[in-house]
Amino acid sequence: MTAQPTALPTTLHREESMDSDKPFVRVENLSKVFHTGSTRRMLGLLPPKSGRKGFVAVDDVSFGVERGQIFVIMGLSGSGKSTIIRMVNRLIDASDGTITVDGKDVRSLPPADLRDYRNRTINMVFQHFGLFPHKSLVDNVAxxxxxxxVDKEAREAKAAEALAIVGLGDRIHAMPDQLSGGMKQRVGLxxxxxxxxxxxxxDEPFSALDPLIRKDMQELLIKLQQNFKKTIIFVTHDLNEAMYLGxxxxxxxxxxxIQCGTALDLxxxxxxxxxxxxxxxxDRSRVLTAGMVARRTGRHGTEGQGADLLSSVSARVPESTVVQDLLPILATGTEPVEVVDQDGATIGKITAGDVFSALAPSKGNSKNAA
Ligand SMILES: Nc1ncnc2c1ncn2[C@@H]1O[C@H](COP(=O)(O)OP(=O)(O)OP(=O)(O)O)[C@@H](O)[C@H]1O
Ligand SMILES: [Mg+2]
Known part of the structure; x- marks a missing residue:
């Protein structure tokens, strides 16, 4: 199987929006202390960090998520990722801090608004995308x-569109038991x-999948996201996954x-x-994109330093192209590659040398630096 050029949506990897002081989802100084009863204490079920008052699972956490972003929460087991998600969803109450969604204070929603918030604003996606066995794919998705x-025509059109994106556009009337495991996952997504x-x-939707299906699902999530533009909070243990999606x-x-930033910042x-x-x-080659490398070199195509040197190019690539897919292009020619944004405007031109230096761990920051 040949690696498909991976089209990361440029809109998702855009710079911070102008409105970044008021993100769509804003979490400030959020904490959760689990007050743990004496029975659990006696049974030795409490984590080692438990004090008298209880266990601090989330400790003064703040972050903002822009509309249309994929925001990834990453960390080892027990670091508090699911607890944050559950507080955002109000499945559990926070001990302290604020959660604001589109300007509304989620922690103080009256019951009717809370129901609406849970049913309409937020959709919690679980690891096992159980499909209804007696419904066709289109009915499952719709x-x-x-x-x-939502009326029948509109919902079926949207479902068919989503199924086409995940490569099942010609099987929308199939039943789940006619599909392979990987295909079922696609329908769930x-x-x-x-x-x-x-x-x-x-919350770790892909963690139980085998590596090939997992990679497929990551790519499909990006494709679906380009079309449906959700605001996604995605939890994972896996930094490669975090960097690819986030x-x-x-x-x-x-x-x-302990740190919040872009893949490149990290x-x-x-x-x-x-x-x-x-x-x-x-795997930097799968994380770094042509756009990141072009911006990193700060060398512009039509003006500025080095423009003459780079007057001819071997190819034009979208900024979302991952470096892994750039290598074969750069390997076949001596000329640079032109990197363009979603509207076709030039971001910059990059050479094989630029790509290699971006792939090398940065000196002074990483233990692997020479
Ligand atoms: N209801 C609870 N009562 C007591 N402690 C809890 C409760 N829920 C979670 N914890 C503790 O809070 C900590 C954070 O749990 P959380 O489930 O948020 O971790 P996580 O980062 O999602 O881990 P994983 O990657 O394993 O899913 C853990 O030490 C866990 O034992
Ligand atoms: Mg968890």
Missing amino acids: FGLKVRR ARALATDAEILLM DKIMVMKQGKN LEAPADPYIEDFVAEV
């Missing part, structure tokens, strides 16, 4: 919209993004946010030895 009383909820909370990544350690300036250890394992 189900969430049917519940919201299509269903998750075809609802009308603006925010998706995804416009922003928040790294958690023992309940704390790669180039890890804020903590813990993050350095993680980034040492990352």
Whole structure:
């Protein structure tokens, strides 16, 4: 199987919006202390960090998520990722802090608004995308919209669109038992993004999948997201996954946010030895994009330093092209590659040398530096 050029949506990897002081989802100084009863204490079920007052699972965490972003929460087991998601969804109450969605204070929603928030604004996506066995694929995907009383024609059109994106456009009337396991996963993902909820909370949705299906699902999530443009909070243990999917990544350690930034921020300036250890394992060629490399070199195509030198190019590529897919292009010619944004405007021109230097761990930041 040949690697498909991966089209990361440029809109997702855009720079911070102008309105970044008021993100769509804003979490400030959020904490959760689990008050743990004496029975659990006696049975030795409490984590080692438990004090008298209880266990601090989330400790003064703040972050913002822009509309249309994929925001990834990453960290080892027990670092508090799911607890944050559950507080955002109000499945559990926060001990302290604020959660604001589109300007509304989620922690103080009256019951009717809370129901609406849970049913309409947010869609929680679970690891096992259970399909209804007696419904066709299109009816499975359209189900969430049917519940919201979206009319039949509109919901079926949206479901068919989502199924086409995940490569099942010609099988919309098939039944789930006619599909392979991987295909069922695709339908589940299509269903998750075809609802009308603006925010998706995804808690390790791909963690149980084998690596090939997982990669496929990551690519499909990006494709679906280009079309449906949700605001996604995505939890994972896996930094490669985090960097591939995330416009922003928040790294958690023992309940704390220890760094929040783009994949490039984490790669180039890890804020903590813990993050350095993680980034040492990352496959940079799959994380870095042509756009990131072009912006990093700061060399523009039509003006500025080096423009004459780079007057001819061997190819034009979208900024979302991952470096892995650039290598074969650069290997076949001596000329640079022109990198363009979503509107076709030149971001810059990059050479094989630029790509190699971006792939090398940054000196002084990583333990692997020469
Ligand atoms: N209801 C609870 N009562 C007591 N402690 C809890 C409760 N829920 C979670 N915890 C503790 O809070 C910490 C954070 O849990 P959380 O589920 O948020 O971790 P996580 O980062 O999602 O981990 P994983 O990657 O394993 O899913 C853990 O130490 C966990 O034992
Ligand atoms: Mg969890």
